[in-house]
Amino acid sequence: MSILLDPDQLRTFVAIAETGSFTRAAEVVHKTQSAVSMQMKRLEERVGRPIFTRDGRASRLTEDGERLLDYARRIVKLNLEAVSSFTDTALSGRVCLGVPDDYADRYLPDIMARFSRTHPSVELTVICEPTSDLTQRVAAGSIDIAIITNTETSARNAQVIRRERLMWVSSARHAVHLETPVPLALGRTTCEWRALAVSRLAGTGRSHRVLYTSPNSGAVSAAVLAGLAVSVFPESALRPGMRVLGTGDGYPSLPPCEIGLLRSRHEPSPIADALAHHIIQGLDNLTEAEAAQ
Template sequence: MTVLLDPDQLRTFVAIAETGSFTRAAEVVHKTQSAVSMQMKRLEDRVGRPIFARDGRASRLTEDGERLLDFARRIVRLNMEAVTSFADAELSGRVCLGVPDDYADRYLPDIMARFSRTHASVELTVICEPTNELVQRIAAGTIDLAIITATEITARNAQVIRRERLMWVTSARHAVHQEPVVPLALGRTTCQWRDIAVTRLATAGRGHRILYSSPNSGAVAAAVLAGLAVSVFPESALRPGMRVLGTADGFPALPPCDIGLLRNRHEASPLADALAQHVIQGLDNLTEQDAAQ
């Protein structure tokens, strides 16, 4: 029976070849490192040959891997061209996407670039606000789509498309996390992560106080990087200079962070559907994680 190669696996393979690392490739294709590793194992099974030779932390291609790389690049390019050619070129108008700034830096560039390539005549408006405010905007029908942090409350009408680790973070150059009463930088009182962080520390008997509060993740990150406070961030929002803290550092485990997509049910549109597909393709990692589990 003819073996067909998965274009998504090939896209990940090309990313590894170009970055030289499973870790950096995971950032490029917006998947977890474990999902990338699983994809490459499946690709090797399909090809029937080893395509990587480990060289320390680098991921070096074998001779068969080099041969596959040329085919992979052509297949991925043709796949993108095919999808683009069937995109509805007649779509025009405006579409509005809401996203918390926790996720904007990581996910927006890729979503905007791919959507612009396939729908050049569409005006895309992006609003960066906290999840709770985006949920209200969706309910009021003032925006078309929203990428949100999905909780028991906000996820009622959301399609959960991604799961990440929620982590304690501090500055890599400071030791504020060792203070007897840990200073915290968190979101506003309506922030779900703030509630989780405070509750987990209280349950663990760890002294703490909220020193900085802001709805802006950049402001919270600044307090962390300056060595003034500890905070909680999803994996996708980690920044250079941050250090992840764990139970060995005296910080209790945190629940995973689910990312969902909310749609305006009052006024569905082909434009919103098209943008939703780009969002799902760019963020989805649940299929790989479920398979791994």
């Protein structure tokens, strides 16, 4: 007989993997540390292999644990979707989501698929525009919810749901990053990553010029991959053929990229609430313990 994995044990397993600690994971899943340890002992018995190894006070995954983690995340998410589809009140109507095109490429397929499965009677409208435009649309009430880039300088009441490293990138097959002045491919003048990149280079005294400008991330990527310019990208947007540049290459460090969820303050919408829930499930890489810190 096949051995079935316990979703509750897998949820705890994912929490440990993301926090690196049984103690912090216990806070996330609201269990005692001894209960967490017992769950992991039983999970290892179920799979028949060790999934953790100790590294000082931290708990690291074994090779088998890394393999199990991918399955665990998918099983936990699917379990939540299944429960949601039977417990949520049937919703119908329309909801409008705003998202920058680079986030749309990476995140929309999964979000739309899961939302459609659980709320098949809802009509979803998607508008792809830069963050600055989406912010104005949310304020005006023309869209219900937006996935945006949140920065230290932006005065937005966005809920930060994901944090990634922001990196300098160039083509792996060219040496454009060595040129003086450095040619840059960036978003339009209102793009906050553009302002950040220019100010950081100026702070190091390195000469540069903006050679390519486009609000479309695909066009910026094309300039980078063709070896025509250097740009800045979040970690999840890196493509094959790109080279990450660091301080050793003469490029200053950048603050992390924060992805936020911005909600309309106009009439409350249960449909928008449901969509927000799916977006958070799909994008969230911040554990409760990290958020509390």
